[in-house]
Every structure is written in C-alpha cells, then in structure tokens.
Amino acid sequence: MKQERIILDVDTGSDDAVAIVCAMLEEEYDLLGITTVGGNCELKNTTDNTLRVVDACGGGVSVHMGSELPLASTLVPWGIQGMTLPHYEKNNVFGSFHPDRLPLPDPISKVQEPRAAVWLIETLLAQPDYSVTLIPVGPETNIALAIRADDRILKKIKRVVLMGGTHDVYYPTQAAEFNIWADPEAAEILLTSGLDITMVSLDATSDVLLTEEQSQMIRAIGTVPAVFVADMIDQRLKASGNNAGAALHDPLALCAAAHPEVLTDVWDTSCHIDLGRGYAYGETVLGRNYMQVKGEDGMLHDLPNNVHYARKADREFFFHWLYDILSSAANH
Numbered sequence: 001m002k003q004e005r006i007i008l009d010v011d012t013g014s015d016d017a018v019a020i021v022c023a024m025l026e027e028e029y030d031l032l033g034i035t036t037v038g039g040n041c042e043l044k045n046t047t048d049n050t051l052r053v054v055d056a057c058g059g060g061v062s063v064h065m066g067s068e069l070p071l072a073s074t075l076v077p078w079g080i081q082g083m084t085l086p087h088y089e090k091n092n093v094f095g096s097f098h099p100d101r102l103p104l105p106d107p108i109s110k111v112q113e114p115r116a117a118v119w120l121i122e123t124l125l126a127q128p129d130y131s132v133t134l135i136p137v138g139p140e141t142n143i144a145l146a147i148r149a150d151d152r153i154l155k156k157i158k159r160v161v162l163m164g165g166t167h168d169v170y171y172p173t174q175a176a177e178f179n180i181w182a183d184p185e186a187a188e189i190l191l192t193s194g195l196d197i198t199m200v201s202l203d204a205t206s207d208v209l210l211t212e213e214q215s216q217m218i219r220a221i222g223t224v225p226a227v228f229v230a231d232m233i234d235q236r237l238k239a240s241g242n243n244a245g246a247a248l249h250d251p252l253a254l255c256a257a258a259h260p261e262v263l264t265d266v267w268d269t270s271c272h273i274d275l276g277r278g279y280a281y282g283e284t285v286l287g288r289n290y291m292q293v294k295g296e297d298g299m300l301h302d303l304p305n306n307v308h309y310a311r312k313a314d315r316e317f318f319f320h321w322l323y324d325i326l327s328s329a330a331n332h
Contacts, residue, residue, distance in 0.1 A: 003028050003029075003030075003258075004028055004029050004030065004133055004257060004258050005029075005030045005032060005127070005131055005132050005133065006023065006029050006030065006031055006032065006132070006133045006134075006135055006254075006257060007031075007032050007033060007034075007035065007120070007123070007124075007132060007133075007134050007135065008020065008023050008031065008033075008034045008035075008135050008137070008254070009034075009035045009036075009037060009066070009116075009134065009135065009136035009137065009138060009140075009142055009143060010034060010035070010036055010037070010046065010050055010137055010138055010250075011036065011037050011038060011039025011040045011041070011046045011137075011138030011139060011179075012036065012040070012041070012046045012047075012049040012050045012053065012102070013039075013040035013041060013046070013049065013097065013098030013099075014040075014097055014098055014099070014102070014232045014235055014236060014248075015097075015137075015232070015236070015247075015248045015249050015250040015251065016040065016046075016049075016050075016137055016138065016250050017049060017050075017053045017102055017228070017232060018229050018232055018248050018250065018251045018322075019135075019137055019250040019251045019253070019254045020034065020050065020053045020054065020057070021053060021056075021057055021225045021228065021229055021325075021326075022251050022254050022255070022322065022325050023135075023254055024054065024057040024058070024061060025057060025225060025325050025326065025328075025329040026254075026258070026325050027328075028258045029254075029257075029258065031061055032123060032132070033061060033062040033063070033064060033112075033119065033123065034050055034054070034061060034062070034063045034064070035063075035064045035065075035066045035116035035119065035120060035142050036050050036063065036064070036065050036066050036116065037066045037067055037116070037138045037139050037141050037142050038067065038068045038069060038139070038141075039138040039139045039178075039179065039182050040097075040098040040138065041098055041100055042068070042100075043065065043066070043067070043068040045100045045101065046138075047063065047065045047111060048101065048107065049101070049102045050063050051063055051107030051109045051110070051111070052101075052102050052104040052105065052106070052107050053102065053104065053228075054107070054109055055104070055105070055107050055108050055109050056104050056105075056224050056225060056228055057225055059108070059109050062112040062119075063109065063111055063112060064111065064112055064113075064114065064115060064116045064119040065111050065115055065116060066115065066116030066117065066141065066142035067116070067117070067141040067142055067145065069141075070139060070141055070182060070183035070184075070185070070186060071141060071144060071145075071183055071185045071186050071189075072185045073182075073183060073184060073185065073277075073281075096238075096239040097235070097236060097239045097240075099235075102228075103228075103231060104228060116142040116145075116146075117142055117145040117146045117149060120142060120143065120146040120153065121146050121149060121150045121153055124146075124153040124156040124157065125150070125152060125153060125156065127156050128156075129155050129156060130155065130156065130157070130158045131156065131158055132156055132157055132158060133157075133158055133159050133160070133161060133257050134157055134159075134160045134161075134162075135160075135161050135162070135253055135254055135257055136160070136162045136163070136164075136179075136190075137162070137163040137179070137249075137250035137253055137254075138179055138182075139179055139180075139182040139183035139186060139187075140162065140164075140179070140183060140186040140187050140189070140190045141183045141186045143160075143186070143190055144183070144185070144186035144187075144189040144190055145186075147189060147190070147193055148189065154193060154194065154195060157195055158196070159195065159196040159197070159198065160190065160195050160196065160197045160198070161197075161198045161200065161253050161254075161256050161257045162179075162190075162197065162198070162199055162200065162253060163179060163200045163205065163249055163250050163252065163253040164177055164179035164180045164187065164199060164200075164201070164202075164284075165177050165179075165180055165199045165201040165202065165271065165284035165309065166180075166201050166202040166203055166284060167201060167203050167284070167286055167309075167311060168203050168311075169201075169202045169203050169206050170202075171202065173279070173281075173282070174279070175274070175279060175280040175281070175282065175283040176274075176280070176281065176282035176283050176284070177201070177202045177282075177284065180273060180282050180283075180284055181281065181282030182282075184273045184274070184275055184281060184282040185273075185275060187273050187282075188272060188273040188275060191271055191272060191273065191306055191307065192272075192306070194306075196308075197306065197307045197308070198256060198260070198263075198266075198307070198308040198309075198310060199271065199284070199307050199308070199309045199310060200252050200253040200256055200263065200310050200313075201284070201309060201310055201311060202249065203310075203311045203312065204252065204263060204265075204310040204311055204312055204313040205247050205248075205249035205250075205252045205313065206247050207312050207313045207314075207315055208247060208248070208252055208313050208314075208315045208318040208319070209242070209244055209245025209246060209247055209315065210233050210237075210245050210246055210247075210248060210319060210322075211237075211244075211245045212234070212237060214233070214245075214319055214323075215230045215233040215234050215237070216230070217323065218230045218233070218322070218323060218326060221326050221327050221330050222330065223326065223329065223330045225326060225329065226326040226327075226329075226330065229322070229326060232248070233246055233248065236248065248322075251318075251322065252313055252318060255317075255318055255321050255322075256310065256313075259317070259321060261314070261317070262313055262314050262317045262318055262321070263310040263312070263313055263314075264312045264313060264314050265310065265311040265312035266308050266309065266310045266311070267286070267287070267308070267309045267311065268305045268307075268308055268309075269286050269287040269305055269307060269309050270286070270287050270302070270303040270304060270305055270306055270307075271284055271285065271286050271287075271306060271307040271309060272284075272285050272303070273285070286309060
C-alpha cells in the first residue's frame with residue numbers, strides 16, 4: 001500500500017535519475033508528479049532526461065517543465081556565478097557527472113501542461129491539508145515561485161525533504177553546495193516559509209558512497225531500471241576518481257522521506273542563506289549565535305530553529321534500501 005504522497009522536483013542529471021527510478025518503483029510512495037528545473041543541465045535537457053527515466057520505469061507519471069533560470073542570481077553579470085560557471089564549463093566538470101542526454105532511449109512520454117509552478121499550486125490545492133511531501137533535489141526555484149504566487153499551498157504540505165546545503169563538505173565553491181548556490185534566493189524563500197524542512201546536506205550524502213562491487217550487485221538484477229542505476233553508479237565512479245566509492249546524493253533525500261532513520265546525525269537548528277553576492281554567496285549559515293531578531297517585546301532573540309539539518313547517514317541502510325527497491329520491482 002502506498003503511504004507517502006510525494007512530489008519530486010528535479011534537475012536531472014545522473015543522481016536525480018536514480019531518485020526518479022526509486023520514486024517510481026518504491027511501493028511506499030504515491031508519486032503525484034515530477035517537476036523539472038534548470039541546474040545540473042539546461043532545462044531542456046533536465047526535462048528530456050526526466051522523460052527518459054520515466055519511460056524506462058514504465059511511464060504513467062506526469063512531468064511538468066519548470067524554471068530555466070534562478071530567481072535573481074543571474075541578473076548581476078559580475079556575480080560570483082558569472083565568474084565560476086565558465087570554469088566548470090571549460091573543464092567539463094558538470095558534464096562528467098551529468099551528461100546532457102542520459103543513456104536511455106528517446107522519450108515517448110511528453111511534457112504535460114501546465115508549467116511547474118502552476119501545476120504545483122493546482123495540484124497541492126486539490127490535496128487534503130498537510131498531506132504531501134515535497135522532495136526537491138535541485139535548485140528550489142519552482143517551489144519558491146509557487147509559494148510566492150499562492151501561499152495557500154503551505155497548509156497542504158506536510159513537510160519538505162530536500163537535498164541541499166553543507167557545513168563541512170563544499171562544492172562548487174568554497175562556501176556553498178550546488179543546489180543552494182544555484183538559486184540562493186529561492187532557497188531562502190523556502191527556509192522562511194514556516195514549513196517542516198529536513199535538509200539532507202552534502203555532508204550526509206557524502207557518507208553514502210556506492211562501490212563498484214555494489215554496482216555489480218545491482219546490475220545482476222537484470223532489469224532495465226537496475227542496469228541503468230548501475231550505469232549511473234559506474235559513471236559517477238569514473239567521474240569522481242574515488243576508489244572508496246561514488247555518492248548518489250539525491251536518492252538519499254528520497255530514502256529519508258520514508259525512512260528518516262537513514263539520517264544518523266540530525267541537528268534542529270536555524271539555517272539561512274548568504275545572499276550577499278560575495279564569495280560566500282549561497283552558503284548555508286547554521287545556528288550562528290550572532291544571528292538575532294528583535295521580538296515583540298523589543299528584545300533581541302536567537303533565530304528560531306527552522307530546519308532538521310542532516311549531517312551524517314547510514315551507508316549500509318541506504319544501499320540495502322536501493323537494492324531492495326530494484327530487486328523487488330524485478331519480481332513483480
């Protein structure tokens with residue numbers, strides 16, 4: 001019986017693709033639909049990749065194209081992204097992890113109307129109160145747009161489990177994690193929404209490395225989704241050059257939505273985003289004592305906790321969860 005009603009928001013690349021596979025095959029999830037956003041690849045490619053994965057898993061899930069660009073961060077041409085992104089493009093850092101076209105057949109499924117932000121509003125408003133879990137595993141642009149356009153959706157959302165943020169492990173800058181850095185303003189809109197938010201950080205996802213041996217175990221399942229997941233693990237092993245294993249960041253957020261016990265070190269803390277457009281732009285600033293606000297009593301108070309921030313995760317639990325989904329699907 002499907003228990004967890006979810007919406008997945010993706011910028012499909014390789015690890016988003018594995019999250020989609022798990023969302024479609026895991027019987028505990030009721031996947032209402034998927035929205036796409038520009039991030040790991042251009043929007044046209046993240047959307048095409050999403051459709052390819054949906055078809056590989058049997059189809060039947062609607063895909064809604066979202067925002068190509070972040071809310072504000074590309075509006076200043078001398079901003080930190082303008083200085084940094086050409087470096088990645090020149091050295092093909094993103095391409096080595098996230099190909100423009102995933103190695104799956106051209107999609108048969110088509111993008112559905114309306115566009116992502118409108119679909120999010122219409123779909124959420126049609127649900128019972130506090131019934132839907134949002135799982136954004138890319139920049140939070142689509143969700144921020146929907147919140148700003150119609151805040152009635154907030155009472156329809158049970159919680160948000162997002163992949164993003166960092167405290168100790170940094171990429172792509174020396175201060176920020178990619179999903180937050182790609183649209184810092186959207187992330188801050190989400191963090192100040194009052195929603196119940198779990199941040200599955202880069203610190204936590206870096207704990208759940210998958211090895212070549214585990215990839216071979218998954219490949220041996222023999223189904224199209226399993227072989228594809230093994231291909232994605234192998235690609236990330238090659239791209240990272242890390243003999244200890246490769247991280248599949250985004251599926252950990254999906255796992256945590258149904259199995260919070262996979263997260264082994266979770267802080268209840270305040271978290272806000274550096275929006276200063278300097279070298280810390282997009283940093284997730286956690287629990288700083290000097291971050292205070294004036295209360296109704298006129299006194300300064302520490303910022304209230306607004307996130308459950310996951311720093312570590314259980315590597316073996318995650319692998320067995322992934323393996324069980326793929327092997328169980330093969331038996332149906």
